[in-house]
Amino acid sequence: MRIFRTLAGWLVVAFFFFPIFFWTSVAFRNAKDIFSWPPKFFEFEPTVRNFEQVFGISLGFGFGTQETVNPGGGNFYMAPRLWDSIVVASMSTVLAIVVATLAAYCLSRMQFRGRHEFVNWVLSTRMMPPVAVAIPMFFIFKQLNLLDTYLGLILVHGLMNLPLAVLLLKSFFDDIPAEIDESALLDGASRWTIFRRIVLPMAKGGIAASAVLCFIFSWTEFLFALTLTQTGIKTVPVVSSTFVTSIGTAWGNMAALGAAAIVPAFIVVLLVQRHLVRGLTMGSLKQ
Secondary structure (H helix, E strand, O other): OHHHHHHHHHHHHHHHHHHHHHHHHHHOOOHHHHOOOOOOOOOOOOOOHHHHHHHOOOOOOOOOOOOOOOOOOOOOOOHHHHHHHHHHHHHHHHHHHHHHHHHHHHHHHOOOOOHHHHHHHHHHHHHOOOHHHHHHHHHHHHHOOOOOOHHHHHHHHHHHHHHHHHHHHHHHHHOOOHHHHHHHHHOOOOHHHHHHHHHHHHOHHHHHHHHHHHHHHHHHOOHHHHHOOOOOOOOHHHHHHHOEEOOEEOHHHHHHHHHHHHHHHHHHHHHOHHHHHHHHOOOOOOO
16 A cells, blocks of 8 residues: 555656656757657757856756857847846745744734734735736836836735745744743843744744745746836746747747746745745644
């Protein structure tokens, strides 16, 4: 029975891993091997040409004959766009988590009139489809000179992730016994001291889990990034739709950018992996 469970587990892993493997392998193929039929999963001549064109660098090694690449040159030079995504996703995550942590702690610990209605309102903002507010936000940001700026996109992505972060963090704070706060208050500690020195360290697993979700949602967001940016900054999901040329789609370059775009999200998850597992299991055990 254990063997069947193990086999089933590996089949599930293979099912979800195969699209990533295939997309990454396309990044290392030339156009001839990409469209070969039947498809070649391993029997192709690997090349790093697609990565060199996307990042405008000559890797100095590779497989087969590599052509010279001008640094920063080429129609598919996307290194600045990858940096744009890193800045926007990182800063919007920090913004959402800082505001959401304070708001969630207040909603979890403090009793005030309209508290439950406020939680319902926060939840309702998450239900609103982004397309309903994209155009009005375009005109508002145009009046505020926030179009095509890091600040504008960071604010939008931060606000977009804020409801989810507040609701997630509130559930994590709810799982921390309120008696701990009350004992500290009796000992003379202030609310801010309790929050900073006692509750925050206990909730860092939940904060890490919320931060990872906010980063991934910002990293993959398309509609606001398309509407509120023009030429100054562009994120990876937006520029991934620009690989269409007069002679067809540059699948190899698109796959190279997509494979590279996986790395920052993977690094974020890897950095908070220990806290992430703890955060995702918070509240699973009740005394």
